[in-house]
Amino acid sequence: MASMFERIQGQVVLLDPGAGPGSLTAAFTDEAIKRLSIESITISTFEIDRVIHPYLQQTLDRCNDAFSENSIPANLNLYCADFINGAFSEGLFHASESYTHVIMNPPYKKISATSDHRRLLSLAGIETVNLYSGFVSLAIKQLVPGGELVAIIPRSFCNGPYYRDFRELITATCAIDHIHIFDSRNVAFAEDEVLQENIIIHLTKGKDQGRVVITSSPTSDFHLDHESDTVTASDMTIRTVDFGSIVYPNDKEKFFHIAANERDLAVIQKLSAFSSTLKDLGVGVSTGPVVSFRAKDDLRDAIGQTSVPLLNPSHLGLSVTWPKNGKKPNAIEVTTITKKSLWAHKGSFVLVRRFSSKEEKRRIVATLYESDLPGDLIGFDNGLNVFHIAKTGFDSILARGLFVFLNSTLLDKYYRNFGGHTQVNATDLKNLNYPSLDSLQRLGRRVGGNTPSQAEIDRFIDEEIFRMTGVDNNPLHAQRKIDEALSILVALGLPRAQQNERTALTLLALVDLPPNGSWAELKRPLLGVTPIMSWVKDSYGKEYAPNTRETFRRQTLHQFVDAGLCLYNPDKPDRAVNSPSACYQVALELFHVLVTFGTPEWNSQLKSWLDESPTLISQYAMSREMELIPLMLNGKTEIKLSPGAHSQLIHDIVTEFGPRFAPGAEVIYLGDTGAKEDFFEKARLAELGVVVDRKGKLPDVVLYWPERNWLLLIESVTSHGPVDGKRHGELAKLFSSCTAGLVYVSAFPDRKTMVKYLSVLAWETEVWVADAPTHMIHFNGDRFLGPHL
Template identity: 30%
Template sequence: MHLTIDTDNNNDIFDSIAEISKKASSSLSQSDKRKFAAYFTPKQLSNHLVKVADYRGGKLGDKGAGGGILSASAAARHILSNSDKPCFISAHEIIPQIREFLKQSYRVVSNEAKSLNKAFDTEINGDFTALADEALSTKYGDYENIIINPPYFKISPKSEVNQVIKKHLGFTVPNIYSSFMLISLHLLKQEGSLTALVPRSFFNGLYHKSFRQYIRKHYSIDTITRYRSRSNAFKYENVIQENVIVKFTKRAQVPEIKIFTCLNPDSAPEYEMNLRSELLLNNDNDIFALPADMDELNAFTRMRRLPSKLESLGLTLSTGKVVEYRHKQSLNNTNSGAMYIEAKCLETNYDTYRSKYSKRSHGNALDINDNTSNVLIEAQNIILIKRISSNSDKQRMNCTVLLKSQCTSEKLAISNHIQYISGQALRDADFALKIAKHLSSYDVEMSMRVINGTTQINSADIDLIRFPKKKRNNKNKSALDQNLCGTKDFKE
């Protein structure tokens, strides 16, 4: 049975709440929206969040509440049900003018509750992170449900909220949304749930590793909703970010996680899977894997069954060392010095290296001097991988082989927007081409979408990729012992 999005088109209360939220959003300037990362939840997305949360009365939290569309809608849905369990909302909203809209939303629900003789009450507070010390000191909270669409911006390990988190939990988090999640999780009673609309970025990456380990130890991930398009969740705010809806419960991890895949927030889930939690949460790199459908899942499974890692093939992954703004004075367009490979000039539609024109290019060579000697490598056969792809790219794994014979100098300089694979085994050009071909294969491309929700390829992501084992062919050269995994090839 598929989860359907409840639009409640026949009930004025939900339309009224959504309209108040729209007015709250419109009341903020674009600069204030950026300052507070105040991007309000659209109605259809709110409907899905509320349906997943399945609030059935008791203490309900909405942290970073905005105009209150999440908590007010959840409370209204409960009040209109057959349950007589009282409803109490504890909300936090840092922007004073937005708190006035929040009060309006709650008045709409309060009026409905009075007409039905249902118990409903609220409290509205300011900065949610000010609650961190109290919340993290508590072993068990008193919330049945919390629903959040928290702000999103980077925070320093030395920030006030991170110092509190480190004092209690021994680690820090890289983004404000992660702190909202941690504090909210600590406020839950046993079997209480948090439903969060958050960036997918905490699913992988080194900076969120301790956060993931903590979640896996203390909470269950019950459901995840994934949207195929990165820009769909907040398309009206021009926010480009892959978001997910995750429901956590304060209990041991359930054996299976339900995955919903939607084209966009306005559509019902087009795909639904129940997958073993061990498959998604337990791996040697401590990431949370997230397939959108069986094609991605099967590709990921096939790839992970292969026997070899880069290191077992005698290969090493590195990131280019040239930071362009730091070496601007040493870059030139006269081929003078070390051959420079820049991401925006790297053509990856061919098996071997080709450069392409970019009017924003910083140059084709780097002067060799005392200031640049530490960023250079020897000319050799290497595999080049773009670290960042555009949102519109069909393929995330953009790679090609640079042969030593193509190098125009004895030293190479590589942009830090490029990762490269090197090693003695790549002296065999055929082997280098086969490794690059494998990285460009259908299964690896699909696996990268399971592993990583961003357009940036991290070293930890590549470390999860598996390869066929190496053998020696009849000409005493290195080779891969089987065909590329997968049934499709992205490169024409």
């Protein structure tokens, strides 16, 4: 988020409302200092939770120290107050333009119509229903012209009438510069149980609206790519679009349509063939009128002489299952009070559940109900949206047409482009465009009396659009090919880490299979990583960020080669590893299998290939023992370390570092994922005055050099940190009773890894790099390798 600001220079005034422990302020501080262009900075943080204040103050103190070290005048303030109340309180600040930058993760909570928040926001000309939109609106009003705001907020504001004023405020006062979306809320925000789909948005106040950068990522694993010096995430995509493709020029509602890639945009464009409204069709949609908690005394498990059927979400699938045993009622008594919420039980209704589960496959699921249960009245629970005409059912052909349209994959994909929450409201359904009456009746007649499959529903919609437009460009064909490729990856035994869209698209590129192509007509091109990514963009409309090349190489293509799915440099096997001409080609044996996909021969061909070529999952399981690194310790004990970079570095420390710099040293302890209990000379360490609980924080390797009476404490730095100031203090305390001199060493596999940690290495320590094993780097200045007393 901090990296998204375009300008951080001059006299900076930052607002962080709802600051929590100050993570965003700290990130902004790092970014501001890195850019070397600010003259001074004032920061205002607001946090209402007093439990968090000590942590926030600690963050501000550290930020202040960082500014001081860089000779930047700073004034950092912690306001122990609610941000909205604080905006109108004496002694803090008023709703005036005063901030150059805002970074925020605002609270998500509905605002009561009678609350102080609603009243205060109204004084500032802000009408909204949730704290997050209230925070952003108020912050926008306090930005100076040209000021920038970056916020992580729910996607729910993108559509619906409740956030119309908020959308109008954004589009009327700011330029949208950048939007980042997350492909899956249950991955990016799993620990927070977030039900909303969140986005990160970057706005600039008063700037002319230009093109908008849209990025996306499956997860929130943001990190700095050192080669490009840009922030990225795994499988990040990037595209730049005209603002008019996000907010349509003639859309009075100002809906935001955020398409992460060209394929999503194609869905939006294809569905634009349908332009009718429900009003045009003479059909209404309403929330079910029966509110269970208000009618709880009249709810029944079974229907009786004085009750009628009550339908709730548990009864719905593609058809109605009623009655149903469970916690939910199946009927409601007819009384003078409940009768007002019961409708005439005739004609056909279409029902849509208002709520979907956290990661349900479909957002909109419609059920056709043709009044075939007993009774003259019917009850619809408040958890349903009901399509009706004047509180009764309507023509069955029209209802079946609506059923087809609402259950189409094309509509579901479209809705997800601007419906950022799990709730589908009647208002959302009212604001959709629908096929014309003639189109719906044609679709309804195709259904007949049967319940069509999903494939049939999608074919009906595709053919109707083709009949209307004459254009055959269904973006769902691309998704179908990706799904087929994913199923092949699973069948071939690729591990779960490679069962993803990136790997599926790589497979499709290696066989040159476009969305409308056939598995029977595959090719075997020679492709490098960059050409693969370009092919994916051109053929499937997904543009991965340039700094994801290494992800393609290390997380997909390496596994393909290991599994025998493709060949590396088949045209020139002795080509240099770092050659720009490096390329991959699908293995001929696999090619002959893939061309049978979807035919009767597929299963037998796949079985034959798997019998001859073990799956990668099996290879990984078998190779664990094969790749164990034998290690002889002190000339008497042989153990095997688990495979991996960490273990290899430990091996190098014992076999390369020890003999060179501490010849004759004894191995006291080795830390390794697969052999942690296999080697620990507790008794020998105790002889040196150190009794350590097995769970103590020992370094990765401990060597004792009797000749010098030195104990070498060595950290193997591949994924964990080196001997920095904090670790030095921990080890010094842990080994404080040792009778030998202590030597602290950070070992790295190569200098590139070392550079990442150079700024935090503790003084009075040593550094050894495995790819230059005959050299040492001494972080002391007064002597070579040795203990410091």
